[in-house]
Amino acid sequence: MKPILECKGLGKSFGQKKAINNINLELERGKIIGLLGPNGSGKTTLLKLANNLLTPTAGEIRIAGFNPGPDTKQIVSYLPEKTYLNEWMRVKEIVEFFADFYRDFDPDKALTMLSQLGVDAKDRLKTLSKGTKEKVQLCLVMTREAKLYLLDEPIGGVDPAARDYILETIISNYHEDATVVISTHLIADIEQVLDYVIFLKDGQIALTSAVDKIREQEGKSVDSLFREVFKC
Amino acid sequence: MGWDFETDRPIYIQIMEKIQLLILAGVYPVGAKLPSVRDLAQQAAVNPNTMQRALAQLEEEGLVITQRTSGRFVTENEEKIIQARRRLARDQVTQLLVKMRELGLGKEQILEIINEIAEEMKI
Known part of the structure; x- marks a missing residue:
């Protein structure tokens, strides 16, 4: 089987600026992977390339062997950095909207999750706080049965209790052959749910390793290693 | 959590x-x-x-x-469990003794303190 995500000499330049610079990467199926890097290291650009929201200026990126496009969107569940949902819609309507879009989406599961997080399905999106909107969006994304989840900063804006619930959801919801990529800089919070980490620095891969390998070899957490590698 | x-x-x-x-x-x-x-x-x-x-x-x-x-x-196999218990106990006692030695205590003094506390805790 082809790797769920593969980059070969991948590059993306904006004018002179190289946001992604010669990335070679293969992601296995069935893993939870942390995409870690300081602000401006290329995390969001990489995820956008995987979703065909940007096109590479060098090399290639493939999802299960295919170029990103309408077909790969059926197996990729993407949480973008910004919300794209219509503000005037009610939560319940958005759930129905999602059900129309994605065959693998389970509306009942989404509604259950939302109520566990204390979100009222009758509320309009524009009346919700920023954190609550993020919860809604994450519930939608996680209740799809995708092969690859690409989550751009899923826990940045939510309170610690919701963060725990979300991590729990990621652990319990993902399927053994699905891969979850979580981009974040809140490493300490998610370290124990990750198999692997990828450190991005100036658009390049600075390091890839299994979390327990870092702890074994360096005798420190991924969080401390990150602080060392990216010391300002 | x-x-x-x-x-x-x-x-x-x-x-x-x-x-x-x-x-x-x-x-x-x-x-x-x-x-x-x-x-x-x-x-x-x-x-x-x-x-x-x-x-x-x-x-x-x-x-x-x-x-x-x-x-x-x-x-x-209860034998396995007994072994594991003993191994864990040895580890913990070793750690304790290393610390006691750092405090400059000798065997006699350490045993004395252990007996004293065991008495207090009614172990």
Whole structure:
């Protein structure tokens, strides 16, 4: 089987600026992977390339062997950095909207999750706080049965209790052959749910390793290693 | 949420220690069925693959056995449990003695203090 995500000499330049610079990467199926890097290291650009929201200026990126496009969107569940949902819609309507879009989406599961997080399905999106909107969006994304989840900063804006619930959801919801990529800089919070980490620095891969390998070899957490590698 | 982990040691080793402790403490008694990997992973709030690795390691040490169709169980071999208990006790006492030596205490004094406290705690 082809790797769920593969980059070969991948590059993306904006004018002179190289946001992604010669990335070679293969992601296995069935893993939870942390995409870690300081602000401006290329995390969001990489995820956008995987979703065909940007096109590479060098090399290639493939999802299960295919170029990103309408077909790969059926197996990729993407949480973008910004919300794209219509503000005037009610939560319940958005759930129905999602059900129309994605065959693998389970509306009942989404509604259950939302109520566990204390979100009222009758509320309009524009009346919700920023954190609550993020919860809604994450519930939608996680209740799809995708092969690859690409989550751009899923826990940045939510309170610690919701963060725990979300991590729990990621652990319990993902399927053994699905891969979850979580981009974040809140490493300490998610370290124990990750198999692997990828450190991005100036658009390049600075390091890839299994979390327990870092702890074994360096005798420190991924969080401390990150602080060392990216010391300002 | 989950179990507490130290930041400077592999998580799977800490999971092994924790489950071993649960077995020795009788939370999972001799021959008892363990929860599924997924349930344990959720309880501990760790990656299921990491939980799987910890359990496989416990299996290698003989404390846990897998029955192909029905899941994982605590070993029925009490000897294994006694051994594990003794190993853990030795580790802890070693750590304690290292610290006592740093304090400049000799064997006699250490034993005296241990007896004193055991008396107080009615052990």
